[in-house]
Amino acid sequence: MTDGTSGSESNVYVLEESTGERQLLFEKINNFSEHFLSTLNSQKAFQNNTHKDKEDDLFFLIDENKTTIDQILEFYQDRVLNTGLNPASGGHLGYIPGGGIYSAALGDYLAAVTNRYAGIFYASPGAVRMEDALIDWTAKLIGYKEGYGGNLTSGGSMANLIALHTAKHHKGVDNTNVDKGVIYCSSQTHHSIQKALKVIGLETSIVREISLDPQFKISLDALKLQIEKDTEEGLVPFLLIANGGSTDVGAVDPLLELSSIAKEFDLWYHVDAAYGGYFMLTALGKDKLKGLELADSVILDPHKGLFMPYGLGMVLVKNVKHLMAAHTYKANYMRDAMTESQLSPADLSPELSKHFRGLRMWLPLKLYGEQVFGDYLDEKLYLAYYLYQQLISIGYKVLCEPDLSVVVFRLEIKGHESDVLNKFVLDYIKNDGRIFISSTILDNKLTLRAAILSFRTHKEEIDLLLLLLKRIKAHLDI
Structure with missing residues (x-):
């Protein structure tokens, strides 16, 4: 072209829509x-x-x-x-429901339109201060006092990875001793823990799955015996992982007692409270999660317990210096940002570029205040106990009283194959479609589970589930 412009130049303003187009x-x-x-x-x-x-x-x-x-x-x-x-x-009511409150979507909209970069304090001090305020609020909620740090992540998987990498780094586990290192958890540990161990180079460490008590909580006696045995054999125990509300059954491990064992044997003590952590906003949750404040690291998922849209987790570490030591790295092209004394999210996680996640959480909390979220969580606790009682009354076997808001149950009838029977129940509910529940394997049997955490789940939905369960039981002439 003779005017020196390219043929595609007419497109270079298309992405800058006019007011009317927007x-x-x-x-x-x-x-x-x-x-x-x-x-x-x-x-x-x-x-x-x-x-x-x-x-x-x-x-x-x-x-x-x-x-x-x-x-x-x-x-x-x-x-x-x-x-x-x-x-x-x-x-x-399947898996662990994510949230999706409308005001959080508006926060995401503002974050995307204004496109603030929340990774470095120098680039957006306001965005980092907002995320720091959320970390500070959650840390104080679980009982941390001072010197803590944390990061807003994409979810519990990344939060677990950050926490476990920090544990590995602080405990000095490397290629020379990784094979002798011992990690303790249970069969109720979330599979993201196993994935994180692979990613951070702990795949060859020894992982001990400690047996469970009848309530699906880690056995304290079995744990202590195993640690003592490993120590006598010249192994190096260094990490204990507990559940603050397991995914399968919602079980909360004995957190206070586990903290004492971790202290006795000098273990890094990590609590996965992705599902259960924000129940600390309720009286029952505070009682069930007593001892959470003693953990070296904790993860929580605002996209679960605070009903935020998918893609929002949090990791907290009691000593921010351990978190920073495991993740900080300086690059020459970031030298301008090094003049700031304020810690940046990029110093405390693997991420440099990141979504401004804080606004989706901060905006609803500022609009409605924390008590509203606690009231919603109290309702879910009530609904879980209501479902637990009603299931027993209509002839289903409930495997344990719910700690929080997950109820696990089976239809067990003499002379009928348990797995076949419960697969039939599960398929019936799926095909109806109005309610969704999921399944797991407990005691080597297919088990049905209802996780009551959606902010839109109320008594009406639980009664509909009960109606369907009664109907399928009657259909089977049982």
């Missing part, structure tokens, strides 16, 4: 989201048999073609929202 896009997306939220009560919690590929899925692919926002939203409804699990539904 308003049109926003209006269509807002209308779509309002329709989604206003019709949630009529939507299924799970749509079974929707996982196969369809020809329409070619629309997922990216190419040179442009499409309209209307086409995009129509496809999103059909091939995303109308498939699989609906985590926004109050009928979602």
Whole structure:
């Protein structure tokens, strides 16, 4: 071209929409989201048999073609929202439900539009101060006093990884001694712990799965005996991992007693409270989680216990110096940021570039205050105990009284194969779709579980689950 411009120059302003273009896009997306939220009560919690590929899925692919926002939203409804699990539904009682409160979505919107960089204090002191305030609030909630530090992460998996890497670094575990190092946990430990051990180079350490008591909590006697035996054999115990609300059954390990054992044998004491930690906002939670403040590291998931959208975890370390020593590294091109005395999130985690996660958590807490969240969690505790009692009354076997808000149960009938029977119950509920529960294996048997944590789950949803369970039991003429 003779004017010195390229053929693609007409495109260089397309991403900088005008006010009118922005308003049109926003209006269509807002209308779509309002329709989604206003019709949630009529939507299924799970749509079974929707996982196969369809020809329409070619629309997922990216190419040179442009499409309209209307086409995009129509496809999103059909091939995303109308498939699989609906985590926004109050009928979602499977796994550990994530949240998705509306005000948090608005926080995410503001974070994305303003695009503040929350990794370095020098780049956005306000964003870092906001995230520090959330870490400070949570640390004080669990009982930490001073000298602690933490990081907002993408979820519990990354939070566990950061905590365990800090433990490894502080305990001086390296290639020369990793094979003799011993880690203690239980079969109720979340699988993200095993993944983290692989990632941080502890795969060849000895992992002891300590036996459980009848309430699915780690056995104190078995733990102490194993540590003593390992020490006598010349091994090096260095890490104890406890549950502050296990995923399978919601069990809270005896945290106070475990802290004493960790202190006696000089172990780093880590508590995975991803699911249960924010129950500290309730009186029952404070009682159940007594001793959480004694852990060297704790993880919590605001996208569970605070009902935030998926993608928000937190790691806390009692001594921030240990966290910083395990993660800080200086690069020449970041020299401008080195003039600040304030710690940055990038000094305390593997991440440098990161999403400004704090705003999605800070905005709802500022809008509504912490008590509202505690009241919602109290309701979930009540609903779990209500379900526990009702299941017994209609003839289902409940494996343990719930510590928090997970209830595990089976239909057990003499003369019927337990796994076959409970798979039939599970499939019946999935095919109905209004309620979604999940399963696990306990005592070598298929076990049904209801995790009551969605902020939209109320007594109506629990009563519907009970109705379905009664109906399938009657259908089987039992």
